[in-house]
Amino acid sequence: MDKTLTYVVAILAIIALVVASYGFVAFQGQVADLESSNTNLENSISDIQGTLTDIQEQIGEYQSNITALEEELSQYKEITLMDDMGNVVVLTAPPERIVSLAPSNTEILFAVGAGDKVVGVTDVCDYPYDFAAWVEAGNMSSIGNYWQPAVEPIIALDPDLVFASTASEEAAETLRSLGYNVLIVEPKTINGVLESILLIGRATGNPVEAGELVSELRQRIDTVVNTASQADSTPKVYHEVWGPDIQSAGPGTFIDELITLAGGENIFHDAISSFPIVSSETVIEKNPDVIIFPHMYMGTTSWGTYEDIANRPGWNTITAIQNDNFHIIDASIISRSGPRLADALEILAEMIHPELFG
């Protein structure tokens, strides 16, 4: 009995031992599992912390960027501008959407580096880029004609600054009455053009570029004027603006000023109006030494070939015709109040004084 009991107890004890040892082993395994998952968790926590630091760093970077931009903006402050008509415009932020209502304004805007802010130009704006093609491709909007443009296409572009001219004075007035910022740029002299470049530079937040451009242009103009002053003669120049009912350029025009600066004498310098209609007889009587013709900017031939001009009745007696001193110049560079007037001056100087500028 006792023995039996002892066996039973012993068997039970063995069973218990086996079960317990099995349980111990199983427990050991679980602990190992838990430990490894704990390590995993710890790893991922440190990963997340790393990312967090990255993000915080980035935020810090952005914040310093914002501070820099804010500083830049506060430096812009308010800019008060006065246009050629005496209208005052106050800008509180650099313009982002500019509309140009004249080819000369477009040329200046692109020359001072504000071209990327220009959202609208006229049908006749063709420099420094082929804007008609841009409009076709959908990269630029056209507001229509340069003379008396309609207001609605301009408003549709939602501009924050509009550069007009006297050709768009009425549109400018309407836009101003509706609360738009409009500057009328209409310089009358070469110096006036340089001032316009500075004005447009200041208005668009590019005063440095404009200043550099103006000093470069002034230097080129001075070079021509100084060289021309050494000339022994002052050739008489006839510039035909339009034909065949001939129209020339008189006082108050860029053409007249440029001819004078290039060391020539405009034969219609004393005319009664800016663009006088003159008779063939007067031209023969004044007997110019140099004749200059515009080449129309649209690439079309003008109202006559050289032969047509030379064969006008009585013109064979003119010195310029006898000496074949006949030149063609791009009409848009000599009549637009833009930076290319300096080009026009250099070209004219070569035509009038080839001995000095050749």
Add this chain to the structure above:
Amino acid sequence: MTIDAGESHLRRVSHWKLYFVLLTGVLVLVFIFSLTIGFSHIPFDNILKILAKNVPILGDMIETPGTEEFVRQESIIIDIRMPRVVGGALVGVALAAAGVAYQGIFRNPMADPYTIGAMGGASFGAAVAIVLGVGVALLGVNTVPIFAFVGALGAVFLVYAISREGSRVPVTTLLLSGLTVTIFFNALVTYLKLIAGDKLHALTFWIMGGFTYTNWTDVTSIFPFIIIGTAVIYLYARDLNILVLGEEQAQHLGVELEKVKKILLASGALMTAAAVSISGLIGFVGLIIPHLTRILIGPDHRILLPTSAIMGASFMMICDALARVIIAPSELPVGVITAVSGGPFFIYLLRRKRGGYTVR
């Protein structure tokens, strides 16, 4: 008066009412239609919202989106399109009504504000104001309309004085002197163009005619003159009917001929000047609209005048809408459209149905 005549009179009056209501309906439709025409595409329901919003009491009940886009659309409709549409309608009324008066007085299909010298005089007056820049000089008041009126009145009475023979003014002499004075004033305007300098472009475009820059000030400044002018001509509608029978007949029937002529000439000059001062020279409307209406409705001035005025307004609004879109974003001078579209249509009507110049 026989019973038959009485009946036919009643029938005619009820026809008049029908025409009047019909044409007014057309006028309203054309008005709304021309507001929808322009460079920017503005959805029709937005246009209706914008219109409703600007009606005093109704406006408070309308919910409108306060987006920047909507605000810009409202500005385009209310500040840009509406004044030119209303201004165009008023100019149409003025030129058509003046045309009715002139054709009635002179019993001549050629008479209109242009041939009678009023337009030439008005354009000379306005050209002087533009070239001399007196518009700004006098306390900032726009003097162009005043100069235009002085010019128109001066021209019309110059014509009247030249053609006057004793107490009578023969129609042929009057028309001839009207043309002469017009040519004379046109020559003066050409001279002004020559000396205009940098005002040349403003002057040239003003003469071409159009409503590109018409604003609310323009509209309110001409409104009273055109209403008064039309009302005065309407008061003399019966006298104009009698005048159609001939000057002698009219005198026998108790029309104070010379007085009526003077009043009507002045009213026509006033309206022409008001029209010209905001739109520049727009030909053809004063000539064809009265004829067109006469062909459609008949020669009785009591109905001819109001229906011509309505037709003139509708015609002008349509022409201006076309001027805005044909070569968009640029605009055509509206005078080009009035002549090109009105001419062939008028010739067609003229060939199809010949209207008389006497009261039926």
